Amino acid sequence: MSRQPYVRPMPKSTWYMRNKRYRVYILREISCLLVAGYSGLMIYALSVLATGSPADWQAFVAAQKNPLLVLVHAVALAYFLFYQTFAWFKLAPKAMPLQIGEKRLPGGIVVAGHYVAWIVLSAFIFWLAGVL
Amino acid sequence: MTIAKKSVIWGLFAAGGTLSSFVFPAIIFLFLLISAGMVPGGMQYTELHAFAASWLGKFVLFVVIFLSLWHAAHRLRVVFHDFGVRNDKAAAYAVYLAATIGTMMTAFYLFQIN
Numbered sequence: 001m002s003r004q005p006y007v008r009p010m011p012k013s014t015w016y017m018r019n020k021r022y023r024v025y026i027l028r029e030i031s032c033l034l035v036a037g038y039s040g041l042m043i044y045a046l047s048v049l050a051t052g053s054p055a056d057w058q059a060f061v062a063a064q065k066n067p068l069l070v071l072v073h074a075v076a077l078a079y080f081l082f083y084q085t086f087a088w089f090k091l092a093p094k095a096m097p098l099q100i101g102e103k104r105l106p107g108g109i110v111v112a113g114h115y116v117a118w119i120v121l122s123a124f125i126f127w128l129a130g131v132l
Numbered sequence: 133m134t135i136a137k138k139s140v141i142w143g144l145f146a147a148g149g150t151l152s153s154f155v156f157p158a159i160i161f162l163f164l165l166i167s168a169g170m171v172p173g174g175m176q177y178t179e180l181h182a183f184a185a186s187w188l189g190k191f192v193l194f195v196v197i198f199l200s201l202w203h204a205a206h207r208l209r210v211v212f213h214d215f216g217v218r219n220d221k222a223a224a225y226a227v228y229l230a231a232t233i234g235t236m237m238t239a240f241y242l243f244q245i246n
Binding site: 012013016026029030032033034035036038039040041042043046047049050052054057058061064065066069070072073074076077080081084085088089092095117118121122125126128129130131 | 146148149150152153154155156157158159160161162163164165166167168169171172173174175177178179180181183184193196197200201203204205207208210211214215216218234237238240241242244245
């Protein structure tokens with residue numbers, strides 16, 4: 001006699017549509033496509049820099065000037081902030097709780113620390129890039 | 133997969149996730165400025181080339197791209213599973229191979245910029 005365990009039917013590729021929690025999870029996880037995409041864009045920019053020709057870089061920068069790309073980058077930035085940066089900061093105290101002596105450092109302080117560090121680091125990058 | 137391998141992959145995933153969370157918004161914003169035609173001074177050829185030619189600049193760019201690629205690769209592997217791809221071995225090979233190629237390209241181009 002063979003066992004016949006009950007297997008709950010589950011759509012293999014659309015299961016996350018059933019529940020808001022799952023939808024937020026999948027939206028958060030696919031933000032890795034933006035990480036991969038912008039890493040690729042940076043590698044492409046480095047390949048242009050590596051030619052050692054200022055004219056090539058000028059052409060690359062000129063090709064990037066595009067109203068459609070403005071929209072793409074703006075949407076990507078908003079998406080990245082909510083589903084990667086802020087989501088990651090929110091999870092930080094849960095993934096790596098800090099303990100001082102007997103006491104746990106409250107999660108809110110860890111999250112606030114991340115925001116402060118993020119603002120300082122972003123300001124530094126903008127200063128370095130000549131934006132500020 | 134052995135525990136030792138898993139901890140390395142998880143370490144890269146966590147480090148890349150943290151680093152990309154901190155620096156990518158600023159990087160995306162720089163690309164947004166460039167696409168709008170407002171190219172910041174630091175993104176001009178002379179300045180950016182000088183940054184990428186310095187050892188500190190090379191180190192920063194390499195670490196950011198390398199860790200981000202491995203973070204994205206590991207997360208994408210799990211996303212493949214979530215979207216119904218049950219061949220984890222093939223998914224793992226594909227994403228880690230892509231991350232390896234990207235890492236090697238980054239090192240190669242940075243090495244060329246002097």
